[in-house]
Amino acid sequence: MRPVIVTGVTRAELAAVDQLAGLGAATVHEAIGRSGYLGPRLRPIQDGARIGGTAVTALCWPGDNLMIHAAAEQCQAGDVLVVTTTSPCADGMFGELLATSLAARGVRGLVIEAGVRDVAELRAMGFAVWSAAVSAQGTVKETAGAVNVPVSVGGQIVRPGDAIIADDDGVVCVPRGGVGPALAAARARAAKEEQNRKALADGQLGLDLYGLRDKLIARGVEWVTAEEYARGEADG
Amino acid sequence: MRPVIVTGVTRAELAAVDQLAGLGAATVHEAIGRSGYLGPRLRPIQDGARIGGTAVTALCWPGDNLMIHAAAEQCQAGDVLVVTTTSPCADGMFGELLATSLAARGVRGLVIEAGVRDVAELRAMGFAVWSAAVSAQGTVKETAGAVNVPVSVGGQIVRPGDAIIADDDGVVCVPRGGVGPALAAARARAAKEEQNRKALADGQLGLDLYGLRDKLIARGVEWVTAEEYARGEADG
């Protein structure tokens, strides 16, 4: 890892990111071909928050939050700070003071593949956080890492300037260049879902709505009565 | 695994299941001999829900929710859909649209040893869910599984038609044929607990109430003062 702080990062267009955020993480993830989801380990510390923003990335040493401080200077209004560590770490690397600093710069939230602390205070101040842990364990500020380099979080690659969409379902990353197409696809999907919602509420089955009945038959699935099934089990 | 959809399943009697539900998962679990608990990995996505119902089971391929759609058709009012996968999977296999479809059929909730998504929407519509994960990750509909076959969830066997009781403590399965005796035992236990609650609130100790003091002595437990203990430690 080159110990570097990259400045002057080009961001995804914020207006489009905001519109993506309105559609929610799951819909956006579907719209970009079921990709970009940062995994179920990243959970919100609050209920009901839904944010969008542009990624500033920080790569830290475990138990050391020095580079979060360095990343704060690179953050601007509309950003989401995305933090990971060189090896797995659950320490409370981020708390109320860092949140105060980021909020003063217009940062919209934090996504961290490690722990946070001061969660009562973070909730009270309305600073949105998705983290892999909550932990009172403090960190040192001793070891160099990197800011605004591509990072790997939850099996996905996040590049600085990418769009980050986060809500109760987790966090999705949309590559900077893909925000426009993602928005078009997500809107189309949302419209289609609205239509399906009505049909399903009226009692139609997904089996029919999505043409799955033939698929089941093609894959050899049979419908048998409970009685027939029990007889089959008994016969082995 | 035989790719089969079993129809015409006999359910536990719903009126008795409803009364079991009123007593709560932990009490029911005790009443049937401390069994049937589907394990601590299944957590509610909402606080305070308590439901009972009859199991419809679905066995899916990881990353594939085709059989949930097939199971929906087998669901009727009073059912709880119980979903598991052939190998561990945390993907968001169930969301708002499927919940809309199940709610239209009178299904009381979902128990899934995998992930769900659209949790903000599921909470808003009051559809009760116990899951092993929350995940925006979507699934395909490609691979055959089975509906209404016995499944193994959290170390317990769930058969179609069994009673499912779920609340903040988790999910308990009562075999269809055991609902009657379970109800009688659970009521007796609840009555006994009410009595004990009063004694304990009055300052009586469980040590005396349950006759544990003699048990401790029989097992060689000694009461020593802190001073005596410290002396013993020093002497090794």
Add this chain to the structure above:
Amino acid sequence: MRPVIVTGVTRAELAAVDQLAGLGAATVHEAIGRSGYLGPRLRPIQDGARIGGTAVTALCWPGDNLMIHAAAEQCQAGDVLVVTTTSPCADGMFGELLATSLAARGVRGLVIEAGVRDVAELRAMGFAVWSAAVSAQGTVKETAGAVNVPVSVGGQIVRPGDAIIADDDGVVCVPRGGVGPALAAARARAAKEEQNRKALADGQLGLDLYGLRDKLIARGVEWVTAEEYARGEADG
């Protein structure tokens, strides 16, 4: 393990413990040299509780809560019961009836490296709990353990009479003899944080406030533009 119940334990001074509790688990953990944190596996079952008290410890066999009943008798007003098991266990070893008994004695809460149940009832009665799991799984009362011996929880040693501080960030243990110095250090830290909070809210950076800019340079960190960085990557 010697099967022993130690009586007459000397506690940390409760007035000082109460003042520590007011400062929060993370601040106290920092004040005692970043130690004493019982780890991220212990999570509150409720939001927003913050308690302090003196430790009564119980060491149980997995799946067996006999010694919790024995420990109840050793508890007095101001205590926090700290329970662990001889090998990892997620069973629901503690529920509403035990909480009723402890509440009647003035116990302030439970810290348990295992599971609890009746969480809806525990929340309703306002009994504060930090646990490693929630589980409906019941336990037996058959096997001897120990009460008020030193125990190891989450990588920390907890001795009977130590101060326990717990809130949304988790649980911190302060050795009985260290409560006085911890209080002085925690107050100093809180005052300093208050000052920093204002500077950060005004837009000052931690980089400057904590003198980290020179540290970064000393560790070989460079600031490069995104353009320069991309060029470097291409050149390998």
Add this chain to the structure above:
Amino acid sequence: MRPVIVTGVTRAELAAVDQLAGLGAATVHEAIGRSGYLGPRLRPIQDGARIGGTAVTALCWPGDNLMIHAAAEQCQAGDVLVVTTTSPCADGMFGELLATSLAARGVRGLVIEAGVRDVAELRAMGFAVWSAAVSAQGTVKETAGAVNVPVSVGGQIVRPGDAIIADDDGVVCVPRGGVGPALAAARARAAKEEQNRKALADGQLGLDLYGLRDKLIARGVEWVTAEEYARGEADG
């Protein structure tokens, strides 16, 4: 759970089980429709063992091996003892003395969803074990469980008398009544694999051998050069 020891269990025919064992766990698992695999948590404590036998099941309390002793009496030559616990447990519930006892009865091995100990001695005496853990932690003999009831292990249901096949790939359970068809299917599969092995060793591709090329195209997969791909990424 009913505290019961079931005697006089009907076993799968041992000659057929032996032939299944010769084909290996993975082949047998495929032959019965990709089912019956007891999951990746069960690992062999030795390399290279491959056994088959008929299941005797024991359901124990965590930290308590009383029912293993009860199960030993139900074991006969050709059996494999299958042990699980009512809640997850990693303790060393089985060691050299129990193995000596089982070996004296002609038992072929142990499958345990908990821990074992004396592994050096078990390896030396050639007693085959698949376990979820190795642990020196001892257990008590206090709490009732069950012997020869259906149990749930690694997401599968194991019934007494079922065939157990275990090797370096893990453990597979074949329902007693399905051993005959499984053997026929497994042999056919092994023959087919032998044919494919030759073709693949000669340089043929699975893409062609299994007709997957058309499947890829049908699912919208495109072949693009690295240059084309890089251009697409740059354009977003």
Add this chain to the structure above:
Amino acid sequence: MRPVIVTGVTRAELAAVDQLAGLGAATVHEAIGRSGYLGPRLRPIQDGARIGGTAVTALCWPGDNLMIHAAAEQCQAGDVLVVTTTSPCADGMFGELLATSLAARGVRGLVIEAGVRDVAELRAMGFAVWSAAVSAQGTVKETAGAVNVPVSVGGQIVRPGDAIIADDDGVVCVPRGGVGPALAAARARAAKEEQNRKALADGQLGLDLYGLRDKLIARGVEWVTAEEYARGEADG
């Protein structure tokens, strides 16, 4: 945590420790009342090693092995180095060069609740290691910790000078003052086991040898035939 290196530690008597080691970790753990086992996460990187020695402890920051170097100076012939971290860490904190240094001082092995690397070289040089992970991930040497303070490893307290016994079953810690009684008890147990081994090899059952048959009956266990059991299941 006080940043301190404690010198002049009193060790358990090495001759007695050596004799304990000969009896194995599981037997010693039983002999001291089923305690002292450092948990199933600590696994040997080699097969068949069995060592005993006196503990020198090191408490490190995650991702930082500075204090292992400080601990090396405190090690003498007959010691076992016991390393843990202030929060969970899987990094490769120890490798061939440190082992070379420790071997030169007569150290008998390493017990580390973190990762090691150079495992091929460590095996080749015969330096015995029990670790929680193997990892190529390197560490820095930046942050202070402590040497020869009491540490908590796998739920047990290890004090400098305690006896450490490690083999294929894992690691057991015997308090310094308890080595004498442990040796007497372990020898008695080993003798008793030898006697039982013969009886069991002759086909006697543990049920009878340990008087468990009456215990089962006292706990309400019934023996029923498979036919009776099936009938009971059908009746619910």
Add this chain to the structure above:
Amino acid sequence: MRPVIVTGVTRAELAAVDQLAGLGAATVHEAIGRSGYLGPRLRPIQDGARIGGTAVTALCWPGDNLMIHAAAEQCQAGDVLVVTTTSPCADGMFGELLATSLAARGVRGLVIEAGVRDVAELRAMGFAVWSAAVSAQGTVKETAGAVNVPVSVGGQIVRPGDAIIADDDGVVCVPRGGVGPALAAARARAAKEEQNRKALADGQLGLDLYGLRDKLIARGVEWVTAEEYARGEADG
């Protein structure tokens, strides 16, 4: 995820990769600034293998190995196949037949963030594998993924054509463009280590060899006797 198979990938120069491999994963990881390590979850299924090669990547759906077959066609002599899944999966996605096919093409080994099976056969044929699991569980061939796109494995980004170095310590990825500098740095490091090994074997301490003694003092570490320490503890 775009369903794409990228052809004509430029590889790192194989002669240099081979020399890197000779130095081992840990040394290479250090030489490139402590980066590129694919994490401790990827473990070898065999002891003592050490390989180097150029990455062909495959991104699969969980429980589905269709894209491994597609990737095989893109493999050439000197490659290492690197497989991951869109969400975590432990299934046995790779076995002897696929290994036969890859071996016929001169592929040097497999790195897979999922499971493998047929491990006895893979060991026997000498095909080197690093995997996250061993599992008999089979997979389907139904869902499209991608071949030779950048993937994220164990917190690292692997691009097609990058150098892969794997041995008993795990797997390290060196970016294609960085192989030359990595080789120079790794050789220098190995030479330096050889020198240190001799000094340490002669009894010199790392404390002195690396100048750590002053670092400890600068960080406030004190040397105190056991007696002084005990007195300090007692005083609190």
